[in-house]
Amino acid sequence: MSHRDLQNRVLIITGASAGIGRETALLFARERCRLVLAARRQDRLESLLAEIKSLGGEAVSLPIDVSDQDQVEHLVRATAERFGRLDILVNNAGYGLFATVEDTTVGELQSIFATNFAGPFYAIKAALPIMRRQRYGHIINVSSIAGKRAFPFSGAYCATKFAMNGLTESLRTELMGSGIDVSLVLPIGTNTEFFAVAKNKSARPAKPLGIVQSAQQVAEAIVKCAKNPKAEVLPYPPSRVLILLNSISPRLVDWVGAKLVHRSQRK
């Protein structure tokens, strides 16, 4: 099994100001990658930058909103200008919306697609010409297990992740033989600010259903995938059971989902 040395690789991570993105950035910094950290909150990015520099790492930050195509294109251009290349793109920025389909407005649907789906699409489009020239690159899309099997009260969010999965699969096939790898990361509920930040229109508290993993576990799975590219990464491997079960009996998974929601309400 070949293992890539990540030293000096140039990486963009979106959503680096918190949670999974922040942990992933720190782990890549330990591998001596050169990092471009992107998110909206500049103060958070600067404190991460300081932490990476104190570890002896090399990084720059760029405050951008991934839902804005011009800003995403600027991010990719600025990376190529600063470092002369782009090796790994981690599309991680995203947020949640807890609402029934009936309560989700068209505006909310458009907003969540703009960040969780269009943002990665803009970044991929901007990165591909560079990666094609290099005949080398790795696009890592952070989706969710909710992009394989949707949960109740988050239809729009799950739809953004299903969309990301579709885009990723198409792209991976299109890029076969190009030297550019494409990977999909499917975390389960993860202990980050995600649930506190998420817009919650449901009558229920926004919290993960079932088992929760740490952002560190997801970050480790992402770095492992960068060293040894995989089509799909399940940072919590037993979640494969959910995917299999859903392909056999979606009704059974409906029932389990409903039970978990009911239980989480009582806690």
Ligand SMILES: NC(=O)c1ccc[n+]([C@@H]2O[C@H](COP(=O)([O-])OP(=O)(O)OC[C@H]3O[C@@H](n4cnc5c(N)ncnc54)[C@H](OP(=O)(O)O)[C@@H]3O)[C@@H](O)[C@H]2O)c1
């Ligand atoms: N936590 C979970 O249970 C879980 C499970 C499966 C998948 N995921 C996915 O993992 C990814 C990371 O989530 P997390 O759990 O680490 O959540 P988090 O702690 O809330 O972090 C989200 C990151 O995305 C950034 N972000 C959000 N909107 C943005 C925008 N418009 N432009 C630029 N950056 C933006 C945030 O930074 P700023 O606010 O500074 O912009 C922050 O850095 C998301 O795609 C999420 O869907 C999370």
